[in-house]
Amino acid sequence: MKKVALTAMTLLFLSGMAQSQQKKAQPQKKEAPVTQEEVIKVLTSGLSTDPRFVWKVQQDEAQRICSQYTSREAMPAQAVQKVIQLSQSGIRYPQWGIFWGDWREGKKIVDNPRGGRFASYGFSDSPTDRGGNCYACHLIEKGAPGGTMGPNLYQYGKKWNITKENMNSPEALERVRAVYNIIYNAWSAFPCSSMPRFGHNGAFSPEDVMNIVTFLLHPDSPVNK
Template sequence: MKSLSRALPLLLCLLANGVAAADALEVTVRRSFPGASDEERRTRLDQDEVQALCSKHRNRPPADVAARIVESQLQTIRYPEDGKLLGDWRAGEKLASIGTGGHIGRIQPDPADRKKGGNCYACHTLAKKEVAAGNLGPSLTGIGTVRGNGPEAVRYTYQKIFNAQAFFPCSSMPRFGHSGWLTPQEIADAVAFLLDPESPVNKD
């Protein structure tokens, strides 16, 4: 009992420090974007429910939370009006390599109409000719050759790009469609870039 009463203040102190550290991080992130508008703060700096859950569980949610995330994120997926999930691979190719747009804050904000791309090469190898590629995500070179472009492969790839967390809770891949970063048509173009046999992703 005696040792517990000695340990308790220390435990409380550690707990309070943990909470304070999380708050301090939140404050630092907000202070880093002093010029952000209220709308930018709401959409870019405030965590939504899934992000808050992933932070809370340090991106390793327990099974019940993970299942809840997958279910809720599947519900967010929207499709192009014409129903075509396989778009134009050439448009997708451009989109995949555009890494600009969407900077907020005071230092170098982007104009709202600056083209926003997928920046896929930041995390994935895709067409072999592009050598500047990151490896946070798996290589997608030849993905169309391996998986084909049948309805199931197309649908999965579309859904995955629209909302990566519909399959992998707390994935570090951005939820491109869910966040409104890419339109459904642009996502269909990215699907074609990955799966079309004519795309450089599937050529030597």
């Protein structure tokens, strides 16, 4: 009996404490956390509403997921899986499927720094410019200055042991497909990578992507000299 009374008293005391804590917490009135909608509203408030470009600020689901994490390491496995799944399912191939393209055409896109930039005050690219500005982030051909944000791609084909003899083997063509996937949609292999999803976003056609892959992997390409 005594024990019960003691327990009851303890409980009463504890609940009283909890109540007083609640009261204390109330006047502070924690502000609601910043929502993604609020962020997008502020963001779009500062961008031109030129009807030609409003489509650019339609955030897709993968972008929404990636926006929530400061790095891939900070992403839960579920989010990583979701981005990979979204990205892989959207990959489209040229009508020929997987084949060797023209490395000279690929080189043109790789070397060209212009494409996609517009400002009414000037410094704009032309609508038909479709460079990838690849050297901004990658070292590619020997001696050509490039950035260090992405991996060094010099001798990328050699790295995968692609030679004139084996280049049409199933293994080599599987490598072509893997690199195609990365350039078409980098997030299919590296979720939320810094690299733009060039094919997915329509900056390059499937044929463009094929030519770039050929530039990187073909034994005749200067990349592999």
